Amino acid sequence: MVIVGDQKGITIPDLQRYRTGIPRLRGLRLVHTHLQGEPLTEEDLTDLTLLRLDMMVALLVSRDGNSERFYSAHLLPENPEKKVLKIETFPSFRKLENDFLRFIESLEDEFQKTHKAVSPLGSGDRAILISVSRESRDQIEASLEELKELAESSGVHVLETIIQRPQTLSHTTLIGEGKLKEVLIKCLQLGANLLIFDQNLTPGQITTISDLTDLRVIDRTQLILDIFAQRAHTQEGKLQVELAQLRYLLPRLAKKTLALSRLTGGIGGRGPGETKLEIDRRRVRDRIHLLEKQLEQLSLRRQQRRARRKKRGIPILSIIGYTNAGKSTLFNLLTHSHFQVEDKLFATLDPAARRLRWGDSSLFEGHSIILTDTVGFIKDLPKDLMGAFRPTFEELKESDLLIHLVDISHPRFQNHIQTIEKVLVELELDRIPRLLVFNKEDRVNPEKVREVCQRYGGVSISALRPESLGNFFMALEKKLKEISSWKSFSNEAWGKDTEDLTNEDSFDIQIEI
Ligand SMILES: Nc1nc2c(ncn2[C@@H]2O[C@H](COP(=O)(O)OP(=O)(O)OP(=O)(O)O)[C@@H](O)[C@H]2O)c(=O)[nH]1
Ligand SMILES: [Mg+2]
Structure with missing residues (x-):
C-alpha cells in the first residue's frame, strides 16, 4: 500500500482488514520519509505500538531527493531490562542485507516464548486486569483480588493486574493514552487478548479503548453478567439474566452497530440469546418487553x-x-440434597427450597420448616442484575428468619458483612429477624472464632462437619421460639400436611440436634 502525505505527516488508513487479534503482530511494516532529518518521533513510536506494526522505518530524504540514512524501530518481547522497543540507526539502506520476513518470524517466536503458559481449561481468554482509581491502594488491591476471582470463576486466565492511580481520570479512556500504550505492550508480551477493568466504563470509553488497542474490553458489570449467563439453568434464571444483559446493552448501542460484536461478545462470545450483529435498539427493546412479560x-x-x-x-x-460463603454446602447438609457446591463465585443462581422436619429431641419435635438457598451477593452487584432478579429477592421478603452466613476465613469478611447489611436495607429485608452464622470455622484458629462470634453476637459452624452444628441448632431454636411467640404458625400445619409447598420436591427431613 502506498500512502501519500504532506510535509507534516501521513494519515494511516483503517487497518482492520489486516491480521487483527492480539497477540500477533500486524504483518505490516510502515516505511515513510522524514523531510527535516528528524529521527523517529514520539508519534511514530505510538503508531508502531498501538497498530502493532511489524516495524516502523523513517527514511531521511534530503532536498535533492536523495536518501541514505534511516531509523527503524520494533517492539520487544518481555526482557529483564524491561525495554519495550528497539530503535536502530542505519547509515545506508543500500548495503542492508536483511531477510525481513525471517527476522519478523523469529521476533514473533520470541513473543510466543514469553507468553505465560496457562492450563488449557476454561474459555481460553487471557486477560489483564486493570484498576484505575483514586481510592486507597488497599481498597484497590482487595477489589482487584475479587475481580480476579470473578474472572477465574468465569474461566478466564488472569495474566497480570495493573493498578493506575492518576491525578485525574481520563474521560475518553479512563486510564489515559500513555498508560494504555504500556498496557498494550504488556498484552503483546504476555499474549493477552482481553482487558477487564475493575471500574465500570462508559459506552464511549469501551469503544475508544477497543478501537485503540484492538483488544476486547469489558468491565466489572459485564463480567458479572457474563458469569450469571454461564450459570443460569432454570427458565426463569435464563430469562432474568438475558433481561439484565439487554438492559445493560441498550444504552450502549451506538447508532452504528459496528462495535456491537464487541459489546455482545462478553467472554468467549457468550452474549445474550439471539443478539448478533444485526440487532438494533428497536429489536432490543422489543425483546426486553417480551422478557418482562x-x-x-x-x-x-x-x-x-x-x-x-x-x-x-x-x-x-x-x-x-x-x-462463596458456603450457603449451598449448609443447605445440602441440612436437607441431604446435592445442589451444586463450588469454590467459585456465584455457583448458585437458581433458588432452591426444601421442607424439613425437626427431630425427636427438639423443642419443635415433628414441626416443619421450609429452608431456602439463594444466589449470593457481592460488592457493587450491577443495578441491572438487581432489577432483573428482583422477583427472586422479593421472595426473600416472605422469610421469617434470615440465616446470614459469613465465611470467617475470608480476609475481608467484615466488609462482606457490611455489604450484606447494605443490600438487606436496599431490598427492604432489614426488618426480618436474622441469625448471624460464621462458617468455615475449621479454617481459622478457635481463639479468633470465639472472639469474632462474641463481638458480632453470632454462632460458628463448619458446613463440612455435621458435628459442628450444635450451637447453631440451639440458636436457631431460640430464634424460632422468639418469632413464633409473636407470629402464630398454625400448629396443625407445622407438621402434618404433605402438600408440595416448595418449588422443588417436598422432602421430610429430620433435623437432629
Ligand atoms: N473449609 C471449608 N470449606 C467450606 C465450608 N463450607 C463450604 N466450603 C467450601 O466453600 C466453597 C463454596 O461453597 P458453596 O456452598 O458453593 O458457597 P455458596 O455460598 O453457596 O456460594 P454461591 O452459591 O457461589 O454464592 C466450596 O468449595 C465449599 O466446599 C467449610 O465449613 N469449611
Ligand atoms: Mg450456592
Missing part, C-alpha cells in the same frame, strides 16, 4: 405458591450471604 407470568405462579405457603403457616428460613 414472560417473567411477570412466572412471577404470578410464584405468588400463588407463596400464598399457599403462607396459608399453611410453615416458617420459612432463608440462607443468605456473600457469594
